[in-house]
Amino acid sequence: MATAFPKVSRIQYDGVGSKKPLAFKHYNEAELVEGKTMKEHLRFSVTYWHTFRGQLADMFGMGTAVRPWEDGTNSVSMAQKRARVAFEFMEKLGTPYYAFHDRDVAPEGRNLKESNRALDAVVKVLKEQQKRTGIKLLWGTACLFAHPRYMHGASTSCNADAFVYAAAQVKKAMEVTHELGGEGYVFWGGREGYSTLWNTNLKREMDHLAAFLHMAVDYKKKIGFKGQFLIEPKPKEPTKHQYDSDAAACLNFLREYGLLEHFKLNLETNHATLAGHTMQHEMEVAIASNALGSIDANMGDTLLGWDTDQFPTDIYLGAQVMLGILKMGGFTTGGTNFDAKVRRESFEPVDLFHGHIAGMDTFARGLKIAAAIRKDGRLEEFLKERYSSWDSGIGEKIEKRKVGFKELEEHALKMGEVRTNRSGRQEWLENLVNEFL
Numbered sequence: 001m002a003t004a005f006p007k008v009s010r011i012q013y014d015g016v017g018s019k020k021p022l023a024f025k026h027y028n029e030a031e032l033v034e035g036k037t038m039k040e041h042l043r044f045s046v047t048y049w050h051t052f053r054g055q056l057a058d059m060f061g062m063g064t065a066v067r068p069w070e071d072g073t074n075s076v077s078m079a080q081k082r083a084r085v086a087f088e089f090m091e092k093l094g095t096p097y098y099a100f101h102d103r104d105v106a107p108e109g110r111n112l113k114e115s116n117r118a119l120d121a122v123v124k125v126l127k128e129q130q131k132r133t134g135i136k137l138l139w140g141t142a143c144l145f146a147h148p149r150y151m152h153g154a155s156t157s158c159n160a161d162a163f164v165y166a167a168a169q170v171k172k173a174m175e176v177t178h179e180l181g182g183e184g185y186v187f188w189g190g191r192e193g194y195s196t197l198w199n200t201n202l203k204r205e206m207d208h209l210a211a212f213l214h215m216a217v218d219y220k221k222k223i224g225f226k227g228q229f230l231i232e233p234k235p236k237e238p239t240k241h242q243y244d245s246d247a248a249a250c251l252n253f254l255r256e257y258g259l260l261e262h263f264k265l266n267l268e269t270n271h272a273t274l275a276g277h278t279m280q281h282e283m284e285v286a287i288a289s290n291a292l293g294s295i296d297a298n299m300g301d302t303l304l305g306w307d308t309d310q311f312p313t314d315i316y317l318g319a320q321v322m323l324g325i326l327k328m329g330g331f332t333t334g335g336t337n338f339d340a341k342v343r344r345e346s347f348e349p350v351d352l353f354h355g356h357i358a359g360m361d362t363f364a365r366g367l368k369i370a371a372a373i374r375k376d377g378r379l380e381e382f383l384k385e386r387y388s389s390w391d392s393g394i395g396e397k398i399e400k401r402k403v404g405f406k407e408l409e410e411h412a413l414k415m416g417e418v419r420t421n422r423s424g425r426q427e428w429l430e431n432l433v434n435e436f437l
């Protein structure tokens with residue numbers, strides 16, 4: 001096959017200070033950090049939907065992307081050719097993983113049977129390309145939000161027929177994810193929410209979502225798929241309110257319906273900010289419940305109120321995220337999936353490389369910064385000291401549940417006023433972190 005990127009060869013690490021645009025300045029895949037290679041820590045993944053299906057359209061204008069390998073059809077043969085282009089791209093970039101929706105990789109047919117047949121035909125090529133390159137599938141998912149049949153939602157639709165179709169679609173998507181050795185399977189409920197409560201039975205819809213996920217868990221066991229199930233929170237867009245609105249809402253939902261042991265979270269930065277949180281907040285919430293599975297790495301724009309899905313270039317963000325990942329002991333089945341697209345003005349194929357190189361260097365730098373902060377130890381020491389009143393005396397007794405209000409009243413009467421508060425030192429800590437940037 002003719003090369004799709006004739007002017008690009010394998011992107012190499014050229015070191016800090018390099019002026020080569022198509023080279024890594026920080027991502028050195030073999031470099032050891034805390035005893036593991038950068039490649040093992042970061043587990044970078046390319047998203048099929050933005051990188052190979054994104055037209056770079058926005059709500060005011062049509063797509064601008066120039067993709068010379070496209071023949072203008074949405075045929076199975078074009079999908080197979082595109083799969084080969086995708087693997088050439090990932091091979092040159094040096095990313096070990098990719099992620100897809102069923103309808104990104106293969107076209108939707110006139111009926112379910114035809115769609116499944118098209119998917120099988122492309123999966124054959126994906127499998128052959130995975131074998132050829134060693135690149136693996138991080139996770140698969142089903143697109144349950146683009147087709148008009150899902151206008152009211154999929155598993156939370158008011159129409160039971162839509163639930164049925166969605167179940168059949170997820171069944172097939174899980175099967176192909178399993179066949180391709182996917183390490184996870186993601187549920188992102190793009191339309192699992194509402195536009196107005198006047199037409200919505202919220203309780204019934206949430207019950208249906210839970211029933212759907214229980215069926216998925218059952219089917220996973222049935223086919224012997226061992227990958228991690230992940231829920232991806234997002235508060236809104238396209239719906240006004242999505243039921244999986246943030247990490248805390250997802251965890252509450254999973255606990256309420258007895259699903260928590262089967263799921264972890266796939267957290268995305270721009271979804272966190274849309275929810276009015278930081279990514280750091282979302283990660284802390286998930287880690288506290290041992291439920292952080294994977295991340296969709298991107299960032300938003302502080303002046304735009306929607307999901308801009310930009311490549312993450314904020315070093316501060318990269319450091320915060322990697323501190324969280326190191327703290328939880330690293331990814332197991334998850335990874336750093338670039339759910340990001342180049343800007344509409346960055347229309348040339350080479351911009352796809354620039355976007356990913358920027359993201360990979362930002363996260364590699366974030367990893368090095370996070371490891372340096374941990375090695376330094378002052379941040380951790382401060383945190384430990386800040387809570388030291390809980391390590392002995394009355395604090396320890398409370399944590400061990402050895403005392404109740406009666407004993408605490410006796411203690412308070414003896415103790416007198418609370419006098420031992422110490423400064424939170426926020427500004428000192430923020431400056432301390434800056435020492436490492």
Ligand code: XUL
Binds near residue numbers: 141232307
């Ligand atoms: C949409 C989004 C999705 C999920 C997968 O905002 O993030 O692409 O990652 O369905």
Ligand code: CO
Binds near residue numbers: 232296
């Ligand atoms: Co995402």
